Amino acid sequence: xxxxxxxxxxxxxxxxxxxxxxxxxxxxxxxxxxxxxxxxxxxxxxxxxxxxxxxxxxxxxxxxxxxxxxxxxxxxxxxxxxxxxxxxxxxxxxxxxxxxxxxxxxxxxx
Numbered sequence: 001x002x003x004x005x006x007x008x009x010x011x012x013x014x015x016x017x018x019x020x021x022x023x024x025x026x027x028x029x030x031x032x033x034x035x036x037x038x039x040x041x042x043x044x045x046x047x048x049x050x051x052x053x054x055x056x057x058x059x060x061x062x063x064x065x066x067x068x069x070x071x072x073x074x075x076x077x078x079x080x081x082x083x084x085x086x087x088x089x090x091x092x093x094x095x096x097x098x099x100x101x102x103x104x105x106x107x108x109x110x
Contacts, residue, residue, distance in 0.1 A: 027078040037077035044096030
């Protein structure tokens with residue numbers, strides 16, 4: 001019996017022009033770990049948008065997060081991914097949702 005394994009090829013950044021190279025290199029992760037972190041961020045973005053729209057359209061919300069905070073979120077998600085034995089995926093996503101709320105609220109009140 002063969003077991004399918006996740007590809008370790010590095011995925012491309014999730015948004016055109018977004019440079020995640022420095023963040024990825026700082027954590028020294030493989031493609032599978034990066035994909036997991038990106039997936040956690042995507043789930044957190046959906047949940048954060050569903051909870052509060054912050055007076056923004058979904059496009060504005062996505063642009064704000066991607067252009068201002070994406071590497072911060074990626075940093076957090078990679079730490080969660082690397083410590084998956086001590087933090088559950090659900091808790092990780094919840095932490096990211098709160099982090100998104102904190103970053104956007106601070107940015108919009110500035």
